[in-house]
Amino acid sequence: MIIAEGLTGSYGTVSAVQGVSLAVRPYEVTGLLGRPGAGKSTLLRLILGDIVPTEGSVAVQGRPVRGRRHPPQRVGASPDPASLPLSRTAREHLGESAAAAGIARARVGIVLQQVALASAARRPVGTYTRSERARLGVAEALLGDPPVILLDGLGDRLDGGELPRFGALLNGLAGEGRTIMVTGRALRPLTALTGRLVVVRDGRLVHDSDDGRPLRPDAADTVLVRTPLWQRLAYALADAGARVRLTDDDGLEVSDLGRDSIGALAREHGIPLTSLGGALWGGDPRDGAVPPAAPRREVPSGAKPLALAVRFPWPSGGTPDGEAGAGG
Known part of the structure; x- marks a missing residue:
């Protein structure tokens, strides 16, 4: 069992997890849903003992966690794929x-x-x-046959056809009395793997299916958009006050602006959309080779979205080094 009480974890002056109180029980698989940067991975690192809490406490199997990583025979955790x-x-x-x-x-x-x-x-x-x-x-994560299992981003990386098999595997392990938590940013894969759903946003717990309340469509509040004119759309969205993040395959993850508003803005600017759906509520992740690591390009609200020191393909007339030109 995992019990967090008022758990806060910070990086310098930034609180990535803020006042989270949560009990993750044995005999069930709990899903932790949130957009990138919501605090999912930080919460797992606090539970693992990789980060010392700024405030609050967390206990695993009745033992307080004090900034020392658990042995894999007690807590099994999936590694960052980039570290393999x-x-x-x-x-x-x-x-x-x-x-x-x-x-x-x-x-x-x-x-x-x-x-x-x-x-x-x-x-x-x-x-x-x-x-x-x-x-x-x-x-x-399973290597030490642990009673507590933490799987970061599993639902986002499995093929759609593998979800039933892994849902059965995890539920079978939980049925033996294990405590299991799986994180992800996509709702459909996560619900295929888990029974209980917890949503975090900006480091805070905003929904728990144990409460019996329906999940609000804006609980995680990120929409995935695809267009061949993604650069023009990114500018328009930032000007409208949205937060925009460019994915590794030139999709746009948009926060703080609803799906209907995004569609209306695209129509207003004559920008065709090939896809307009919820990144957190969307379909199954794609299979294929893992792309090489690339930086996440976040566009702060009110800023020129592509004025970033990141190299990406640029149409004729743009600057050769991949940065937006002057003039804003």
């Missing part, structure tokens, strides 16, 4: 992790079977798809 060793095979990576933690090597084969990676276990991790890397992260 690309030149190693899954079997090698898990074998090394097991040896370092004093876990029996026989567990490696067991968890690879559980996540359906046994046939790919001798391939380098660098050849894995995004979904396969997500499954490897689950295998690592």
Whole structure:
């Protein structure tokens, strides 16, 4: 069981998690939903002991967490996919992790079977798809056979067809008395994996399905938009007061402006949309090779959205280094 009371975690002067009180119970899978930057990963790091709380407290299995990471036999957590060793095979990576933690090597084969990676276990991790890397992260979390399991971003990385299988796996593990929390930014995959849904926004808990209240459409408040004229739309949205974030595949994640308003603004500016849906309520994530790491490009409200020191493709007439030109 995980119990957080008034939990606050800060980076310098910025509070990423603010006053969160939450009980995550055994025998169920709890989903933690929120847009990028909502505080999901920070909350998990507070529970893991990677971050010392600024205020409040958190206890796991009755033990207070005091800024010291739990052993994987007590709390299993999926790693950041970017930290996986690309030149190693899954079997090698898990074998090394097991040896370092004093876990029996026989567990490696067991968890690879559980996540359906046994046939790919001798391939380098660098050849894995995004979904396969997500499954490897689950295998690592299960390696110590822990009573508490934390899976960051799992629903956003699995193939749609794999969700029922992993929903059954997680529910089966929870049925053995384990406490499981899964985070994500997409509602549909997360509800396929979990039973209870908790929503965080700007570091605060704004919804808990245990309360019996319906989920508000604006609880997470992010809309994913796609257009071939994404640069023009980004300017228009920022001018309208929205917060805009450019995804790695040239989609726009828009906050603080509703779906209907975004559509009306696009029509007003003559910008065709190929997709207008909720990033948090949208469809299944895509399969395929994991793209190389790229910076997240956030557009602050009121600022020229592309005046950022980030290189991206620019049409003729733009500046060659990928930054917006002067004039604003």
